[in-house]
Amino acid sequence: MDAMGDREGPRLVSSTALWRGERRPAQIVQVSQLEQDFQRAPQQRESGSLPFDTEYSRWLEEHTKHINELRTAVNSHASDPELRSIVDNVIAHYDEVYRMKANTAKGNVEHLLSGMWKTPAERCFMWIGDFRPSLLLKLLGNQLEPLSEQQLLAIENLQLSSHNSEDALSQGMQALEQSLGETLAIGSPFTEGSSGNVATKYMGQMEMAMGKLATLEAFFHQADLLRQRALHQMHCVLTTRQSARALLAISGYFSGLRALSSIWLARPREQ
DSSP states (O other), X not given: OOHHHHSSSOOBOOHHHHTTTTOOHHHHHHHHHHHHHHXXXXXXXXXXXXXXXXXXXXXXXXXXXXXXXXXXXXXXXXXXXXXXXXXXXXXXXXXXXXXXXXXXXXXXXHHHHHTTTSOHHHHHTOBTTBOOHHHHHXXXXXXXXXXXXXXXXXXXXXXXXXXXXXXXXXXXXXXXXXXXXXHXXXXXXXXXXXXXXXXXXXXXXXXXXXXXXXXXXXXXXXXXXXXXXXXXXXXXXXXXXXXXXXXXXXXXXXXXXXXXXXXXXXXXXXX
């Protein structure tokens, strides 16, 4: 055993080790079954994530088509009504991916939070399952000049409100992590010397932890609402042509991250 096994304090006991203690057979069987159930759970979750990944890939393909149409319209100086229709279609298509994510989050929010549906470079800069709206708004501010004083003020206020909301959600996630840690650290029922029904204690502890973990869906939902709200409010502040340029800039940022990810993964690695 390494140094971890020599430290003083309670040691966790696996289902195999329980046979060596003074545990009743019924308790051993119950705990062993619990362990098997928890081992199977990730596999079940993983299979449930595949439909979203496929759906998101299709959404991304359609998004590329919308953006190409928008770029062509901007470059060809399309009329305002024509350009407005295309911009509205792009915004509506963004709304579609938020609906997809909301539906997936009801049963598999951990997959969305993990970012496994994104490229590695995108995952490096994720915040609660996707991008920080305040950062995107800040980047766009340099791409949309000239803006009127009223527009500048509106964009700055939107950046500030988004940043404050991000801070509040981040603090909430930190509080959740601490609360969850405290729940899991309240004496494991698998420690040596524990008495009573081991499986009952274990499930009670896990039920408390699961209740706290379930709030992750609410945090993810609020973060996505913040992203969606920033997109719509930006659209309201800008003119049609400015909105078109903003959408092209947003798409360029994320397509750049995806391209960077491909180059990064293909880079030579030191042995």
